[in-house]
Amino acid sequence: MTCTEFIAQLDDLLEEKVPPTLKAELEEHLRGCEHCVITMNTTRKTIEIYRSHELYELPETLRVRLQKGHPGQVQEVLSFFYWHPDSNEVERRDWQLFPNPGAK
Amino acid sequence: MPDIQTQGTEEVHPDVLLVNQAREGDVQAFEKLVKQYDRQVFRIAQHITQNREDAEDVVQDAFLKAYEKLDQFQGNSKFYTWLVRIAVNESLMRLRKRRTGKMVSIDEDVETDEGSMPRDLADWGPDPEMQYGQSELAEILRKTIQGLPPGFRTVFVLRDVEGLSTEETAETLGLSVPAVKSRLLRARLQLRERLSRYFRRNKRDGAK
Numbered sequence: 040m041t042c043t044e045f046i047a048q049l050d051d052l053l054e055e056k057v058p059p060t061l062k063a064e065l066e067e068h069l070r071g072c073e074h075c076v077i078t079m080n081t082t083r084k085t086i087e088i089y090r091s092h093e094l095y096e097l098p099e100t101l102r103v104r105l106q107k108g109h110p111g112q113v114q115e116v117l118s119f120f121y122w123h124p125d126s127n128e129v130e131r132r133d134w135q136l137f138p139n140p141g142a143k
Numbered sequence: 144m145p146d147i148q149t150q151g152t153e154e155v156h157p158d159v160l161l162v163n164q165a166r167e168g169d170v171q172a173f174e175k176l177v178k179q180y181d182r183q184v185f186r187i188a189q190h191i192t193q194n195r196e197d198a199e200d201v202v203q204d205a206f207l208k209a210y211e212k213l214d215q216f217q218g219n220s221k222f223y224t225w226l227v228r229i230a231v232n233e234s235l236m237r238l239r240k241r242r243t244g245k246m247v248s249i250d251e252d253v254e255t256d257e258g259s260m261p262r263d264l265a266d267w268g269p270d271p272e273m274q275y276g277q278s279e280l281a282e283i284l285r286k287t288i289q290g291l292p293p294g295f296r297t298v299f300v301l302r303d304v305e306g307l308s309t310e311e312t313a314e315t316l317g318l319s320v321p322a323v324k325s326r327l328l329r330a331r332l333q334l335r336e337r338l339s340r341y342f343r344r345n346k347r348d349g350a351k
Binding site: 046047049050073074077078080081082084085086088089090092093094095096097098101102104105106 | 174177178181182185186189190195198199202203206264265266267271272280281284285288299303304306324327328331332334335338339342
């Protein structure tokens with residue numbers, strides 16, 4: 040098995056989705072290829088790091104805005120149409136009118 | 144992830160019950176769906192648009208569109224993947240506007256061989272992220288993923304960060320399963336290669 044063939048199976052190997060015969064061939068390749076061992080381990084680590092770190096937290100202001108005026112509460116939508124001369128496209132923009140949260 | 148409830152012999156996802164209630168005018172049911180998925184939708188929008196203001200607009204627009212189109216939700220896919228599809232489309236539209244009308248699609252910049260074969264052989268230490276403080280690490284991770292083409296970035300985020308299955312990712316993005324697999328592999332390898340600059344063993348202690 041070449042390194043290219045090993046890399047082609049890497050995702051399935053990481054997700055343990057390879058059949059036993061192929062897995063044995065991949066493991067055999069790993070025994071003689073430090074390059075692929077490093078690639079597999081560091082790729083696995085890459086996924087783990089991105090999974091375990093929340094890079095973008097929901098802004099509190101947006102959370103409040105969504106709760107106070109979520110779509111189910113929209114009373115009226117005013118639509119405006121804008122023309123973009125460069126692309127000659129017309130874009131619809133909606134202004135959403137929400138009920139006053141304090142008026143409940 | 145919410146538990147699956149059993150109704151008769153069929154399994155009904157709790158979201159389907161909430162969607163049905165929302166369709167009948169139950170505002171609180173939709174509110175629950177918003178609360179359940181607002182963080183995920185924001186993360187996806189921010190990853191794709193790379194712009195905080197756009198991401199906030201995407202979240203609001205995605206929930207609004209989902210609410211308006213609740214009748215079109217078939218129930219043969221998860222509500223979450225249906226919502227994510229709306230958010231991805233909205234995000235790509237925003238990205239396009241930021242690029243002064245240049246078309247941005249999920250296929251952009253994916254026809255490259257970069258990352259198909261690893262070049263950097265450097266191994267990482269056992270806990271490479273411990274070399275950095277939390278905020279420094281977060282900045283490295285953000286900067287690194289920002290460098291991926293949108294088509295790779297989106298597949299990686301949906302599949303590896305948000306935990307959608309390959310099939311759900313394909314359905315959400317309108318791609319074939321082999322296309323998702325190919326992009327995911329190259330996205331993972333490119334990220335790995337780029338992170339190696341920061342995480343390679345002994346980078347800081349100079350012992351090797």
